[in-house]
Amino acid sequence: MNNRAETLIPKIGVITDIRIDTPDVKTFRVLTPDGKKVFDHKPGQCAMLSIPGVGEAMFSITSSPTNLEYMEFSIKKCGCVTEWLHQAEVGQAVTIRGPYGRPFPVDDEFAGKDLLFIAGGIGLAPLRSVINYCRYYPKRYGKIDIVYGSRSMSDLVDYKEIVDEWVNDENVNVHLTIDREQEGWTGHVGFVPNYVKELAFDTNKTAVLCGPPIMIKFTLEGLSALGFDKTQIYTTMELRMKCGIGKCGRCNIGSKYVCKDGPVFRMDELDELPDEY
Amino acid sequence: MPVNGYKPLIVAFCCNWCSYAGADLAGNNRLNYPADVKIIRVPCSCRVNPMFVLRAFQRGADGVIICGCHPGDCHYTSGNYFTRRRMALLFSMLDYLGIERERTRVEWVSAAEGAKFAATMNDFAETVASLGENKRLEDLRCKK
């Protein structure tokens, strides 16, 4: 019986590094106990992390599949599992299972396209994987634009990587913004949706959105105003999950399960689903 | 107080102001009472929610005793009066479900009554030991 592919039984992972990104976001590096990558994944996929006795929860894998050494998860403190993780120390074991879900269509629809990534707050976490993947294969994709906004300077996730690597990547244009004026900030100030409109992107791009629902809503309106079609816009969703394999029955939007048929959806696909997320 | 080598596990909820101090006094005076009495300090005996009592049984207690200040002496004026009503009803309900009535007890022990504390615990442990293991309110998942 033990030779079956067992999807509910997790593997053991060990936290080997914890980076403090913002006051409420930490990035955890997870490896197998003998220092290997736990499993391979595709950009946009998720994994179930758990602490026995605390709970299990789904997180998007923040690191790129092209990173062959480890996996990273950027996690915002907001519930039982995340609060527990935030007080964990390096060396702490966790359980991990996955990868789950439909990845971004990096080999199909994205190929050869100019890409526009738009993220707000912790919404950068699921996009970091796909951004770094596309940066790794510059020949496969056109220009990359990244619009990223947060409440304040200190709330920008992965700020170091953005400044050190993304900004210096000649194939990438980074547009940062924060909600309110702040001392020491010389960049753009304002909400993401307005900034997107101001930047007036060319509509030959494929856009990928992730952020709080209110940001998604207004950015979508902004993109449509610029002339983007819904088939050019992707997003990634999150709902409560328990199994990760489309069986426990709670993460559905209409007939689609976010864990299995998502988390990546194209906007026109979402339009077909009832408005219940 | 082993009966046939069996030592019961007793959970004693003691109020901070009287009974816990009573237990302290018992210790200071070198009075013997069973080591298998596990004391849980609570601010007042009325902090003991019926669920605490059931939970103690679930986690392996064979007897549960609640100790507080004597009626009229509550640090918070009236807390133990409420305890008295709640536990009277709860214990009566447990008995109604066929759970041995001797497994639960409420005793009032003041800070000065170290000897009473020790005597109470000895007596309770003996009573519970004679009943044997708690089978009727056990949770097999916790017995490993």
Add this chain to the structure above:
Amino acid sequence: MQKVTAKTLSGKAASLLNAGEVKYVLGWKKGEFDYDITPALFESAEELEKDFVWNDFSCANLSKYLIKYTRSLSGKILVFLKPCDTFSFNQLLTEHRIDRQKVYAVGVPCSGMADEKKIRENADGITAISETEEGYLVHTLYSDAPAFISKEEALLEKCLSCKGWAHIALDEQIEGEVFAPSADRFDQVKALENMTPDERYHFWQNELSRCIRCNACRDVCPACTCEKCVFDNPNSGVENKAAANSFEEKMFHIIRAFHVAGRCTDCGECSRVCPQKIPLHLLNRKFINDIDSFYGEYQAGLDEGSRAPLVDYDTGDLEPSQVFDWRDGQNA
């Protein structure tokens, strides 16, 4: 068969609706069969005309819905309450759970309700139930002639010891004869108390083992009105839906009954809705009986504003250690 007709009630409601005195009517709606009645909100005389029903299967106690409706609706709600339901209503008022200003409470004299489950026990494939003075004619798929079941045999558990001597806290009362109480409601509690602990243990073990943890008893209970139930708190460590083992079953049912002790009006909804027919009222009645005998008679919901026994005390109260000797003395 009810002495007051559905027409009388729906007519009353329709006239108040039409006069603009009330905006909604909370009543009972007919279903597919003669017995599957659903609580419902009516907004027009036409709806009442079409679907309102008042018969021996209008068992549902509508008072708990008022918590929801007095919050979500603007405008006065007419509610029909049977005598026993008025205790729940009054208890909810005592606990400030209902905005009284928004309610127009109409008392309905009740002649006793029928237990669909009892009727079903000896009748497969019920196609129709016709009510007569003495009982029910049950038409089924499998016999040409209807089977007769008397009113007494089919009576709902709570009606066996009806406490409907009076309506309380009403705006209006429809005149009519009220069902007379018969049995002592504590008979079964006393019978259980007189069993040996082993017998009691096995009795409850058997009853509670059927529990499927659907939480219907909690959700229907007019006394269970917490905004967030302890059983729904994942951090409480209590199972809220897993029928994990016999400990969890006992834990749930003891705590459920304890949390409404002193506030339970003995409306009997918990036992009525239990899909596994567990006599849950026997747990609630145990607490009621103990409260009555230890601390003096108390009927929750009888006097608006009265202090529930568990948030009250007397310096001379019985000690927990004296409870059993004292009761054994009483029962002897």
Add this chain to the structure above:
Amino acid sequence: MRKLSLENLNLAFASIAAKYPLYLPQDNSAGDAEYKKWEQGAKWSDKTNTVKSPKDFFFPQTEDLMAFQVSGKSIDIIDTRKESEDFVVFGVRACDVKSFEVLDNVFLTEPADSYYASRREHGIIVSVACTRPLETCFCKAFSIDPSEPAGDVSCYKTDDSLYLSANTEKGEALLAVISEYTEEADDAAVSKQKESINKIMDRLPLASLTPASFGGGKTKEFFDAPEWKSLSEACLGCGTCTFVCPTCQCYDIKDFKTGSGVIRYRCWDSCMYSEFTKMSAGQPRTSQLERFRQRFMHKLVYYPENNNGLFSCVGCGRCLSRCPIHMNIVKVMKALGGKKDE
């Protein structure tokens, strides 16, 4: 077709029970039928259906998935699964047999649920035709014929005999166990019974019910229907319908701290419960209307959309007789599905 005289029924049960754990609907002290392990003296219930469906055998209400031992920063995973043994579920009605197909579509599609799969492999199902369908029965609406129950063995109970025929190898093996009590028989009595069942089916009050207006791809049509409001209004949000339903398959995974370790277990969950979809980040279904709609949309639209038109309801009628407020799928189908005819 094998014939077993009812006089020998207990002997046959004893022979089966000597080889396999045997579960049989038996009357309980509340006057309802429930599946219980057969023991000498047990009586097969005459009731048409059990309160809880037999899905419990394959997808139990609570089951341990694994255990953990936590010490310091390290975690050990302990596989607590036990090797399953063959078992027999006797007296399953046609609707409930069909419900296993509905569950299979969920649990056995890749990645398959091994806990469920292993029990399905080991379970031997003996179905029985319904001679007394109830007024709450509407299996016919979902193309289920109670006179042709599937399963490993199908059987027909007459006044004096039980007629059995095996449909699978597992079934053949089971019939071999009781062959000394059975004899070859023609299907005259069975044909007669089928005929009478079909006559009753036509007379059932819900005989004309049809799910024809529902099915995959109809989300838009029904999702915003105004009827949901009045249908869901009285719903208590309890889990009765879900827990007695043979096809409801939602579950929760939770941890239990034993004091010395952690048990991770799975238990039934209900989309009717308010915390079913609750996240720290928000709640997509905030009202009982949304939760109520989810349950019926899933059965009548979403599930068929993902499973070639198969509905996730088998018409067993349990929710009709058990719902505290008597709201059920029949009322939903009539309120929403009847619209187009008008």
